[in-house]
Amino acid sequence: MIEYVESKETIARRIARIFGTGDVVNLGIGLPTLVGNFVPGDVTVVLQSENGLIGLGPAPAPGQADKDLTNAGAMPVTILPGGAFFDSATSFGIIRGGHVDYTVLGVLEVDQEGNLANYKIPGKMVPGMGGAMDLTTGSRIVIAATTHLEKSGASKLKRRCSLPLTAAGEVDIVVTDVGYFEVMGGKFHLTEYFPPYTPEWILAHTDADVVVHEGCKACEA
C-alpha cells in the first residue's frame, strides 16, 4: 500500500534537471518558481521574466529590494550580470517569437491531448491568463508542473479538460510528484516513475490514458 504524499520539491527537482546550459527558461508563479532553486550547479540557464527582463537573479538580501525590480509575481528580485531589461512588447516578442526554450506552468487541469487549463474557474475564481497563453503558444517546449492528485484525491491529469483552456494542444511534458510524462498521440507516456510510486500505482491513480513507455525507469527526482 503506497500512500500519496504531495511533494512540490520532487516536481521542482526533476524539472530543474531538464534544462541545459544556455537554455532560455520562463518559470511561472508558484510551484514553477521553485524550479529555479534546483538547477544543477554546472548548468547555466537564462531565466526570462515576462514583465521585462532576462537574467533573472535570486531574491535580494534583506533591505536591498529595489521598487523598480520585480518578477512577474511582483516579488523583489535581482538581475544577474549580463542581464537586460525591455518593454512588454519586446518581452512577448521573445515569448511568441520562439526564443524561449522552456516554459514551466502550474495547472488546474492538464489533459492527454496536451490541453492545459489554469486561468479560470467560471463563476468561482477568475485570475486571468496573464502571459500564460502567449507562453504556451510561443515557447519551444511547454512543461506542466503539478501535484499528481488534488487534495480531494482526484487526478489532476485528465482525459479532457473541463475548464476553459489556457492552451490547446501545447503541452509537451508533465512532471508530477509521482512521475514524468510525455504527451504524444493523445496519451500520457510515462517515461520515469519516482519511488515509492510504481507504474501500477500511477495507472490506478490517473484518470487518463497512460502508456508505460518502453524503457520507463525508476528515477530519483
Add this chain to the structure above:
Amino acid sequence: MVSKPVISAAEAAAMVKPGQTVQVGGFLGCGSPDGIIAELVKAGARDLTLVCNDTAVLDEKNGRVTGVAPMVKARCFSRVIVSHIGTNPETQRQMNAGETDVVLVPQGTLAERVRAAGTGLGGVLTPTGVGTEVEQGKQKILVNNKIYLLEEALPGDVALLKARRADRAGNLVYSKTARNFNPLMATACKLVIAEVEEIVEIGELDPDQVHTPCIFVDYLVLAGKGASA
C-alpha cells in the same frame, strides 16, 4: 527642443474626463504613476475604461495596495481591459456583482494591440488564443498554413505613465522592470502625461539612452510633489 509643461498630479487628474479610456503603465503596480492615481481617487473619477496589464495588488490585510488598485476600490472604472486580476479580489467582486465589465486579454496580445494603436496599424495577427475562449468573435486568418487571430488596435484617450527620469523636452528614461507597458502606451493615446522622479535640463539625457522620444509626451508631473507641484 520645446519644453513640456510641468503640472501637478492634481492638474493631471483633472484632465481625465468621465467616459474616457485611460491607459496606465505598470505591472502589478511596478511602474505605475502613483501620484496621479491618488489624485484621481481624490477627485472621484468615474466611468473610466482602464487599459492596463492588470488591476494590481489589493491586499489590505497585509498593507499592500499598489498601482491602479485604489482606483478599482474607489469604483473609478466601469470597464477594465487587462490580462490579470488575480491579485485584486475587489476586481473579481465587482465583476461577479455585475458592477464592472472585465475584459481579459492575453498579456502579449494586449501589448501588441496597444503598440498597433500607436504605430498606425489596424491590428495584429497572433496565434495566441487559438482554440481557447479568446478566439470567440474574432476573425481567423490563415497565413502560410497557420491560423492567426486578428486582434484589433487598442487606442486610448489618456496615457498615465511612470518614468524614472525626463528632460524638460519630455524625453523619458524608465527604470528596470518599471518600464513594461509604459513606452507602448506613450504612443497610443491622444494625451500623454508622465509622472517622473526627476526632471533634468534639455541636453542632459544621452539621446542613445532615451526610451520614449519627447514627441510622444504632452505633460510632466514630478513624483512626490502631491497636489501642489
